[in-house]
Amino acid sequence: MKVVEKFTSINGEGVCAGELAVFVRFKGCNLRCSYCDTMWANEPECLYKEETPEEILNYVLGTGIHNVTLTGGEPLLQKDIRDLIHLLLQAGLQVEIETNGAVDLAAFCEERPVFTMDYKLPSSGCEEYMITKNMELLGKDDTVKFVSGSQEDLLKALELIRSYDLTNRCHVYLSPVFGAIEPVQIVEFMLKHRLNGVRLQIQMHKVIWDPDERGV
Ligand SMILES: C[S@@+](CC[C@H](N)C(=O)[O-])C[C@H]1O[C@@H](n2cnc3c(N)ncnc32)[C@H](O)[C@@H]1O
């Protein structure tokens, strides 16, 4: 598997935000979002270490931390990702996958990690690649995240939350594209539309550390 970084930190995003987590970041992505904060991991020349699922499991076990986040890049494009998910779950770890909404989740639903799935909104430039039937595969422990950079994005998120009844299916987060929209604008939008059951999320690691710092 093509690993570009592994580190321990607090999870800065999602339902486990604030808890310790081990991160494994994989190289390569099938999208190119306008705002991507880890585009370096998607570049063909990015250096990586080839590691087996067993080696990754051993690293994770060695940290003594129970939450594992697989991210990237797009982690579900790694050839051995199913083997890795299997090993981590078998070891009793809490496995979260950050995925971009452009990979069919049906293939990953037997042995179930927790999915944090983005729906890429208009300002990402990648909305056309969204596989909307993924929404129907999500359950109460999963999350749909709308990373929003404009009012147009927020209106699209609202439409999807309503049409898929997302707040009754899974966790729903609105998160600002870092630096593109003020969090208060999202709060105002939530109040205006009475978005009960939806949470605002700010990437906590970008508040704690320099926003461009890697490995945190
Ligand atoms: C770098 S992506 C990797 C996983 C997967 N490719 C995806 O997009 O979900 C991890 C998370 O960071 C979010 N993200 C990337 N750039 C961001 C930015 N500039 N501001 C806020 N969130 C960002 C993505 O939307 C995604 O939820």
Ligand SMILES: Nc1nc2[nH]cc(C(=O)O)c2c(=O)[nH]1
């Ligand atoms: N601390 C921290 N938490 C995170 N949660 C999701 C991340 C990601 O890049 O997917 C991330 C990250 O890069 N750092």
Ligand code: SF4
């Ligand atoms: S899908 Fe994720 S990793 Fe890929 S470009 Fe978009 S934010 Fe970056």
Ligand SMILES: [Mg+2]
């Ligand atoms: Mg990140």
